[in-house]
Amino acid sequence: MTATDPIHDVLDDGLRRLASLGGDLPTKANSIGAILWSPPRIVVVGRLKAGKSTLVNALIGAPVAETAALEATNVVTVYQDGSPSRAEVVGMDGRRYPVPVHHGRVSRLPLETPDIRFVDRWLPSAALRRSTLIDTPGLSTLTTANDAATRRATIDGFEQTQGASVDADAAVFLFDAEPRADEIEFLSSLPFTPLNMLGVLSRADAFGEGAMGRRDPIQHASEHADRLAGRLSTLVSGVVPVSGLMAQTSHTGMLTEQHAAALARLAPLSPLEVLRLFDDDTAVSVLPLDMRIQLLELLGEYGVLHGRTVAMGGAAALNAWLADRSGVGRLTARLQSSIARFAILHRAHRILEHMDRLAFNHPSRDQIRSLTTYLRTTPQLNMVAVLEDYQRMLRTDPRASATGELATILTAATAAGQVGLPDDAPRHAIVAEAQRRLATAQQRSLATSSAAEDAALVTLIRTYTQMSTDPRLT
Ligand SMILES: Nc1nc2c(ncn2[C@@H]2O[C@H](COP(=O)(O)OP(=O)(O)OP(=O)(O)O)[C@@H](O)[C@H]2O)c(=O)[nH]1
Ligand SMILES: [Mg+2]
Known part of the structure; x- marks a missing residue:
């Protein structure tokens, strides 16, 4: 604006x-x-491990948010455009503590998690000039108690995510499977309308039976997203299928010519042979183990299986294919058009x-x-x-x-x-x-x-x- x-x-x-x-x-x-002079704030909410931080990295275009299979995001982090690249922890008492940033990531927090209200993180980024992005801890239910109050109190991340949402202008709601009743109840309690809340069916590359299934998982996810959009129309303005992993790899400059060359060497193999290669830690003949690990981390099973021929054209071609298949372009377009309008x-x-x-x-x-x-x-x-x-x-x-x-x-x-x-x-x-x-x-x-x-x-x-x-x- x-x-x-x-x-x-x-x-x-x-x-x-x-x-x-x-x-x-x-x-x-x-x-x-x-508030008036800063860009609208978009909060990313969703279930534990749905891929929120991975998507935040993809949208920013830099791997700044910690993502991991085991480690959970446990504090709300506000990513905004600014120089120099730096971070501050805001305590529950409102005090601010500068924290060191190493290789783009916040390393050590000076307070215990319960004493942290949120982390303010500035970095120069064209994407963040359009909107500030807020990463939140994943929601997870510890019990399946029926009582609504108990359920609220037992959803991990509930208080923090709700707190962050109060200061947000729009939300992206991420889920990698059918949203649960408690998630829907939670979303209804946030200060948004379907006008400024967009659904994302995440991990589209692993949807349904996954990379080796009978159907293309991304196509399958896309059909499922349309059905979900109808069912969730009182909550979100639409549901976009996205592979945050493929988007993160293609949008943050992680992919190198070495990766593309290594992947291209697998082109002559059958899908089953590729899978066997990745399953067997001792097979060293075609690719060294650390390269196999890197490829899986960067591309996922789907990217490895289906990107092999594209990789023969080099890293730029592979990168463009990943970006296209990830679906993140459609997500950004939605965020920049109708969601941005209502966020303002x-x-x-x-x-x-x-x-x-x-x-x-x-x-x-x-x-x-x-x-x-x-x-x-x-x-x-x-x-x-x-x-x-x-x-x-x-x-x-x-x-x-x-x-x-x-x-x-x-x-x-x-x-x-x-x-x-x-x-x-x-x-x-x-x-x-x-x-x-x-x-x-x-x-x-x-x-x-x-x-x-x-x-x-x-x-x-x-x-x-x-x-x-x-x-x-x-
Ligand atoms: N195959 C695949 N894996 C993904 C995708 N997005 C994220 N992952 C993997 O899922 C794991 C969790 O991703 P995160 O981005 O940390 O998920 P999160 O929702 O931020 O997790 P919490 O903060 O712990 O709730 C990581 O190992 C990611 O590599 C995706 O689109 N496809
Ligand atoms: Mg996270």
């Missing part, structure tokens, strides 16, 4: 007005302004929420409150108000007609779409439909069933009024 963005400009102006109220408000306005609205919402909290107990609360009311009703921030009402309605009454209308306004690409008409509807038809919806909303506002619906109807009435009088439409 640039400084010429209308939402950004109005909020910037609002924060200046806040600062002009004096006292401690310039400092408060500055700290809220830090969500970020504006977080800023207004901070101002609301100030208005709660500040001596200048009356002025702050009229400022936030003014901001919410400016045409430039109307979509933020629509988003806030939509979030409240999703929690209060997801099936109410107001909820659907708010969603339509948010997701439509054109004014016609916002009133449920085809995108090419003529202007007079759009105005007529906006007027009709305005009258219905006014009628409905006489008998509402919740405070959330009251507020939603006020916003709908304002939106349809704006549309009926919009000089570009009339």
